[in-house]
Structures are given as structure tokens and as C-alpha cells.
Amino acid sequence: MDLYSEQMAELRELAGSRDVPAVVALRARIVLWSAEGRRRKDIAQLAGVAPLTVDRCKARYGERGVAGLEDKRRGGPRTQVPPRARARVIALTRMSPPADSGLSRWSTRTLADHLKRREGISVSWHYVARIWREENLKPHRSGTFKISKDPAxxxxxxxxxxxxxxxxxxxxxxxxxxxxxxxxxxxxxxxxxxxxxxxxxxxxxxxxxxxxxxxxxxxxxxxxxxxxxxxxxxxxxxxxxxxxxxxxxxxxxxxxxxxxxxxxxxxxxxxxxxxxxxxxxxxxxxxxxxxxxxxxxxxxxxxxxxxxxxxxxxxxxxxxxxxxxxxxxxNAKPFTWTATADEILAKVRLVQTSVKKLVNSNSK
The missing domain is CATH 3.30.420.10 (Ribonuclease H-like superfamily/Ribonuclease H)
Incomplete structure (x- = not known):
């Protein structure tokens, strides 16, 4: 699945989710309708909002992604999720899924399901997605380059x-x-x-x-x-x-x-x-x-x-x-390349080792 398809899938999940406020689901539908090529005034009529609200939703999504559809947090108590749950979401996201899971990378749903089945921690996929955004974690972009067979x-x-x-x-x-x-x-x-x-x-x-x-x-x-x-x-x-x-x-x-x-x-x-x-x-x-x-x-x-x-x-x-x-x-600004050759090669060796472990475990 490419990045655009993943974005659309996440918006559709938000639009139909019971775990998010109704206003967030509505904003997700507005962005989806816009992506379908619908006219601004038609979207406003469907959503029951002013045309300027449509513009704001699109602008906020363009600037911050799904996080832009949520309201800024005000003072007051946060959702009562144990600190251990947040820590485990972050820790697991930074690791590859267990070899016996058959997964090559985490999604919000598979990570939430793993926490519930294996560790008795019950959180929603939307909670996992929010933690990823707050911590700037992007597992869908890590480890996705394919292992080259080039001898050089x-x-x-x-x-x-x-x-x-x-x-x-x-x-x-x-x-x-x-x-x-x-x-x-x-x-x-x-x-x-x-x-x-x-x-x-x-x-x-x-x-x-x-x-x-x-x-x-x-x-x-x-x-x-x-x-x-x-x-x-x-x-x-x-x-x-x-x-x-x-x-x-x-x-x-x-x-x-x-x-x-x-x-x-x-x-x-x-x-x-x-x-x-x-x-x-x-x-x-x-x-x-x-x-x-x-x-x-x-x-x-x-x-x-x-x-x-x-x-x-x-x-x-x-x-x-x-x-x-x-x-x-x-207004061109150069990209900042930070990864050294040694770091890239080390990561490739790690991926190769993980693949071998997965193949060996599946062959048993």
C-alpha cells in the first residue's frame, strides 16, 4: 500500500470510528470528499458547515495531517490511560514485531491488538495513532527499503x-x-x-x-x-x-x-x-x-x-x-542528509538478520 492509500485509509477509519469525537469524524469526511474532487460548496452543504470551515479543515490537514483535524488540547485532565500503556506503545513501535506474529511492520490496529492479547493492555487503534503523531513515530516508513542483492x-x-x-x-x-x-x-x-x-x-x-x-x-x-x-x-x-x-x-x-x-x-x-x-x-x-x-x-x-x-x-x-x-x-533549501554509510549498512544487516530469523521460525 502506498503512502497516499494509507492516508485515505486512516481518514476513512476516522470518519467511521466511534472512538473519536464527532467533530473529528466530520472533519475527516470533509477531507475525503475534497480528495474525491467534490466542489467546495457541495462539501459545505453535505457537512452542514460554512465554506470557510471546509477551507480550514483542508488547510489543517495539509499542514499537520490527521493531527490537524483534532482540537488543540486545553488544560485539564487527560484521558486516563496508564503510563505503562503509553510506554509500551512507544517501545514496541521502535522494535520489529515478534517473529511469530508474521508481521513485517506494525500498524495501529495490529499494535493495539498485540497489546491486548499478549500484554493485557487495552487501548484503541486511535490512541496508538495519537501516540505515534505526538512522538513523531513513523513505522510505515522505517525498514521499507528492499534488501538489495547487488554484490557491490x-x-x-x-x-x-x-x-x-x-x-x-x-x-x-x-x-x-x-x-x-x-x-x-x-x-x-x-x-x-x-x-x-x-x-x-x-x-x-x-x-x-x-x-x-x-x-x-x-x-x-x-x-x-x-x-x-x-x-x-x-x-x-x-x-x-x-x-x-x-x-x-x-x-x-x-x-x-x-x-x-x-x-x-x-x-x-x-x-x-x-x-x-x-x-x-x-x-x-x-x-x-x-x-x-x-x-x-x-x-x-x-x-x-x-x-x-x-x-x-x-x-x-x-x-x-x-x-x-x-x-x-x-526558495530552494537543500535536503540535509545525515545517515552515514556505516549506519545504513548496519541497518541493512539488522533487517537481513530479522528476515533470516523469520524464515527460520516459519520453517520449523
Missing amino acids: FAEKVADVVGLYLAPPVGAVVLSVDEKTQVQALDRTQPVLPVTFAATEKRTHDYVRHGTTNLFAALNVTTSEVLGECKPTRNGANFLAFLKKAVKPHAGKEIHIVLDNLSTHTTPDVKAWLAKNPNVHFHFTPVGSSWLNQIETWFGIITRQSIRSSTFSSVNILVKQIRDYINSWNE
């Missing part, structure tokens, strides 16, 4: 992380990749008629007017982004974009972090590299695109600009992407 995994991690933590003096480090098949979804048409144009396809009950491929290069030092949309992803388009990405840095040593796509190693690309010895490729390990900083930026533009918007054509989608990049570059 350690060397490649050290190479790429070294560029992030200590880039060569006077050199430029670019993080490059392509976000493929970005869809121009028209969310104002959630239900299609029986017949529709041959150029339109149904995707999650919305009309899709086509797709584009976003080529992007992030300057690791400044976080500025160069982006270009192309109708197809191939070696020729990648090379054309690559030439454009390095042009502003002529005369400097240029280090480019990228993954192992076949379009990145075509004969034409290799020939161009041979003619430009100041440009150096640094490949992330196979199956480890999470190591490429541009992936972080792809996640940001998806959440903030693409996922919740409506596009009646590919041209409108491309224009919005360009506008977002221009706006981003006006």
Missing part, C-alpha cells in the same frame, strides 16, 4: 553517501531520475458514462487524458531542480536532458547520482561520457532508488501539486509541473 551494494552506498556528506570541493553533485507515466487525471469526472472518447481511459474512476514523463535533476548543494517533461522515456530523451542539466556547470567536475535504468547506459550515453571526462556517473545499488535524493523531491511534488489536482489535458499537467518547479527554485 556496500561500495555503491559508500560512494553515493560520500558525495552527499562530503562533496568534492568545487564540484557539482546532481541527483537525476525520471518519474514515469505521470497521469493527467480529471477528478471533476468521478463517474464516466457508458461511452467515452477513445483517448480517455478509466483510472480509479477518474478520466485520464494521457500521461507525461518527468525528467529531473536536483542540485544536491542548493536543492534547485531542473525539470523537463517528455512524452516518452528512452535513451535519446535522457541524453538530451542530461546535456541540458550539465550545461550550466561547464568547466566544473560534475558528479551525477542515478539508478540502473537501461536508458542511462545506452551506447550513445556511454559515447557522450567518453567525450566529457569531467562528468562522472555514480549508480545507486540495484533496487535501492531510495538512496537517490531526487526521489525525495518526486514525493514532495506528488503530494503538494500532482496528486490532489485536476487536469483536463496533458498540457495543463505539464504547465503545473513547470510552475511548481519555478516556485520551488525561488
Whole structure:
């Protein structure tokens, strides 16, 4: 399940839960209706609130997630949950689930169920979710990178992380990749008629007017982004974009972090590299695109600009992407990479050990 699906699932649980105040459930429904593409005035009418209330709910969710839907806590007694319960929620969240549970990671419901069955502590899934938000615990994002089988995994991690933590003096480090098949979804048409144009396809009950491929290069030092949309992803388009990405840095040593796509190693690309010895490729390990900083930026533009918007054509989608990049570059702030190669490798070894224990326990 991707992050967007998890967010929608959590909102649906809030909207139908008896464990939360009615006002919180209503706010969750307002955000869900907005995500469905309903008009502001229609949502206000359905919820029985003023249009400004709809705007406030959306803004609070956009800023703080589900926590923004709850009222700020005033003075007075808190819910009477034993301190031990809170401590156990935090402690278990920071550990992998027991091998005999068959779980690879905790969810709010599985953790609440585990506490009740194994430790006699009865708390709701909503209580667990609130503790996670208050303590900034995100188990759905930890340990989710897949274990690479690249024989040069350690060397490649050290190479790429070294560029992030200590880039060569006077050199430029670019993080490059392509976000493929970005869809121009028209969310104002959630239900299609029986017949529709041959150029339109149904995707999650919305009309899709086509797709584009976003080529992007992030300057690791400044976080500025160069982006270009192309109708197809191939070696020729990648090379054309690559030439454009390095042009502003002529005369400097240029280090480019990228993954192992076949379009990145075509004969034409290799020939161009041979003619430009100041440009150096640094490949992330196979199956480890999470190591490429541009992936972080792809996640940001998806959440903030693409996922919740409506596009009646590919041209409108491309224009919005360009506008977002221009706006981003006006106030670009570099990402802070803190994990060392040794820390990453230690975590991978820990995950590998946990997987082996789980496999061994299941084979008994």
C-alpha cells in the first residue's frame, strides 16, 4: 500500500470510528470528499458547515495531517490511560514485531491488538495513532527499503553517501531520475458514462487524458531542480536532458547520482561520457532508488501539486509541473542528509538478520 492509500485509509477509519469525537469524524469526511474532487460548496452543504470551515479543515490537514483535524488540547485532565500503556506503545513501535506474529511492520490496529492479547493492555487503534503523531513515530516508513542483492551494494552506498556528506570541493553533485507515466487525471469526472472518447481511459474512476514523463535533476548543494517533461522515456530523451542539466556547470567536475535504468547506459550515453571526462556517473545499488535524493523531491511534488489536482489535458499537467518547479527554485533549501554509510549498512544487516530469523521460525 502506498503512502497516499494509507492516508485515505486512516481518514476513512476516522470518519467511521466511534472512538473519536464527532467533530473529528466530520472533519475527516470533509477531507475525503475534497480528495474525491467534490466542489467546495457541495462539501459545505453535505457537512452542514460554512465554506470557510471546509477551507480550514483542508488547510489543517495539509499542514499537520490527521493531527490537524483534532482540537488543540486545553488544560485539564487527560484521558486516563496508564503510563505503562503509553510506554509500551512507544517501545514496541521502535522494535520489529515478534517473529511469530508474521508481521513485517506494525500498524495501529495490529499494535493495539498485540497489546491486548499478549500484554493485557487495552487501548484503541486511535490512541496508538495519537501516540505515534505526538512522538513523531513513523513505522510505515522505517525498514521499507528492499534488501538489495547487488554484490557491490556496500561500495555503491559508500560512494553515493560520500558525495552527499562530503562533496568534492568545487564540484557539482546532481541527483537525476525520471518519474514515469505521470497521469493527467480529471477528478471533476468521478463517474464516466457508458461511452467515452477513445483517448480517455478509466483510472480509479477518474478520466485520464494521457500521461507525461518527468525528467529531473536536483542540485544536491542548493536543492534547485531542473525539470523537463517528455512524452516518452528512452535513451535519446535522457541524453538530451542530461546535456541540458550539465550545461550550466561547464568547466566544473560534475558528479551525477542515478539508478540502473537501461536508458542511462545506452551506447550513445556511454559515447557522450567518453567525450566529457569531467562528468562522472555514480549508480545507486540495484533496487535501492531510495538512496537517490531526487526521489525525495518526486514525493514532495506528488503530494503538494500532482496528486490532489485536476487536469483536463496533458498540457495543463505539464504547465503545473513547470510552475511548481519555478516556485520551488525561488526558495530552494537543500535536503540535509545525515545517515552515514556505516549506519545504513548496519541497518541493512539488522533487517537481513530479522528476515533470516523469520524464515527460520516459519520453517520449523
